Amino acid sequence: VERQHQAALSQRLAQFHPADIAFVLESLAPEPRAAAWALVRSDQRGAVLLEASDTVRRALVLGMAPEDISAVVHTLDSDDIADLVSSLPEELRHAVVERLDRTDQAEVRSVLSFPDGSVGAIMDLDFIAVREDTTLEAVQRLLRRKTALPVHTNELIVVDRSNGLRGVLDLQRLLLDEPDRRVAEVMNPQPTYFYTDDGVRDAITAFEKYDLISCPVVNLHRQVVGRLTVDVVVDEIKERAQAESLRQVGLSEADEDLFAPLAASARRRWPWLVLNLVTAFIASRVIGAFEEVIAALVALAALMPIVASIGGNTGNQAVALVIRGLALGQLGPLQLRKILQREIGINLLNGVVWGLVLGVVTWLLYDSVTLAAVIAAALTLNMVLAATVGVLAPVLLQRLGRDPAMGSSIVLTATTDSMGFLIFLGLAAAFLS
Template sequence: MAEHIEFDQAHLTLQEVTEALENGRFVHVRRQLQDMEPEDIAHLLEASPRKSREVLWQLTDPEDYGEILDELSEDVKDALVSKMAPERLAEATEGMDTDDVAYVLRSLPDDLSREILSQMDTIDRLRVEMALSYPEDTAGGLMNTDFVTIRGDVDVDVVLRYLRMKGELPQATDALYVIDEDSKLIGHLSLTSLLTSQPDSRICDIMEDADEAIQVDAKDSDVASLFERRNWISAPVVNAEQHLLGRITIDDVVDVIREDAEHSMMSLAGMDDEEDTFAPVMKSARKRSIWLGANVLAALAAASVSNMFEATLDQMAAIAVLMTIVPSMGGVAGNQTIALVIRGLALGHIGDSNKRELLLKEAAVGLLNGCLWALLIGGIVVLWKGNWLLGGIISAAMLTNLTVAGIAGVTIPVLLKKMKIDPALAGGMALTTVTDVIGLFVFLGLATIFIA
């Protein structure tokens, strides 16, 4: 209910802002933007047409630019950043976490990124350059360098006085990291333990071992799985020598999960998950035409099978009427399997040790559903067309295609992943091609043998 109200308020704000811009009430819009959180302004920019978006950006407080840019999709961010001066961009990154600055700079042209880095102070620049040195989809690309370290040979009272002197803790701080003289991580101390321990307790006696640190080259999907399984709020990042490099916080992991979900959803339609909703027509058409071209090739493959049996189709109109049923059912069944497998691959539930068992299970599911729907559809065809032979042919084709769909639904995404191709992007189209070709070939082939 609360979520529904929040979306209603967002749409109401968008409508109010749009009407105010159309009526030239720019001062009113500026005041509205000043009362909004950066995340809400980012949502408003994403939902606004390009012309309105540019005006809104000009009316936004520059102090919020950094946090807003961090929330925007790549296409929208690029469009806004391209019209900003490098010194203004450098100002926008002030106060942002290191990982967020690196995320923004990665989406910019190299020369512009270098110019922005040159505008930063030395410490911030070195931190950002270190973050940029790691691939974006690794723990190193996710981590930020804002954390608190302490030594194990001091007592609780010393640490508490140090924290009071420090004043402000980094965002989402739930633990302090204990390091030795070589900056190697030896443990961590939760704030709860710190506050509830005796003032004279030694840190080394109450800390927890650093056996759950994340390696800097770990994949972001593996990091997300660890956070999900262990309910972490933050986690330290170390290199192979156990040197503490940074930490990852839950907000970064939520971004990874959301981006993976958006990528999977958009990839099923061959879409770029970062595409701007209000992108220029030519840009959107160019991006989508590539996928449409690939789909044409798949459709031509199915059409060529139909063409092989043209004489059969000419002899009996009922075959032409019924021939779409078999590939359609195979496509639906296969997509159910492929969705399950893609999710399993993403979560790390499927590996070499259990692929064979999964393949046999999905083949059995396809066979069982094939028997059920073969009997049902075959019976309908007999009652409808009064032809027992035609009913038997479509039943056999249905049984075959649903079994093949179950097998293909497992093998296609697994093979694509081995070939370093995103299963979410190419799996659906490849599966549909297989079920269309097999379904038509079996149905029309049997019809040619037994009827034509």
């Protein structure tokens, strides 16, 4: 009965879209996940693995026997196999590739050889090429011999004798134009295309800008080697947005796995925690240097976090604007100077206005005009400093080849905290003692 029940379940599952099965597997704990995975039919497993997150995919593959993996992999295209094995540990990857037939092996190895973040690494090797002197009728005959076109084929790629890119032929031309016309007459001779070593980021920009569905990918000799399709680009956009929002707080996709061992997850956060402890400790030492001033006027201790905190918020606004500009490629030297001027101007203005308000509140509370003036000045100065660092930190980090999304907040907080305390307590030391 148990077995009958399972067979029925398995059949139900087979009607689900692979993406939905992956979604269910991702939200299950490891044990029920393994049980559910056993029910997924082997002809669907490849597609499900491709849709699953890296962490879950790795867990599922690690639990499979090598011959099961081979069986699954044989249902996939070589670029999908490459995508799949690229997230596996080295030795497992090797074991899988070894079991492929020779053509697949060569193709998988070639895709794997492209670095992460390059168009070559995410391209689709499956495309239909035609020659420009063919008639549309001949192209139609060619197509009719197939039962299906590669996914997202909205255009055929037009190549010359040596496979060099000549243009693209929109499928609708085959339907709308006279059959006796030649490909060269109706093709688009200047299509957008990418080199295998172009960055995925540039490809994303082009897809967004020019509303592309698919694009030829060429090697250094301008020979067509594959296609880039919009579904892969959409996945990349999504993954990049996710990765960035996590990176900003020192996390990665691995931290999303709700079933990873707790101790390991805790340790993964140590580098970020230590960095933040170090910057907080430096800020603490800045305060420590003014202990005598604080001892003489304890109100300073209560007021100083306001200056530091508003600085942090202000700086983060500048960081967000600059990171956006960098991502869009909109920040040339001119724009950068403009944004720096504006952020300084805006925060000078707001610093003066709200510094005055804070000054008045301080005066009412502590009955000291000097203290009020000190906090007003400190707030303004720290906001202007925060704006400056907020604009420059992401730019400098990017020039140094570091990740602006991840590093900027650390650099910024370190500055706005330490300098906030220094400015406020320094001014207090100068004018209040």
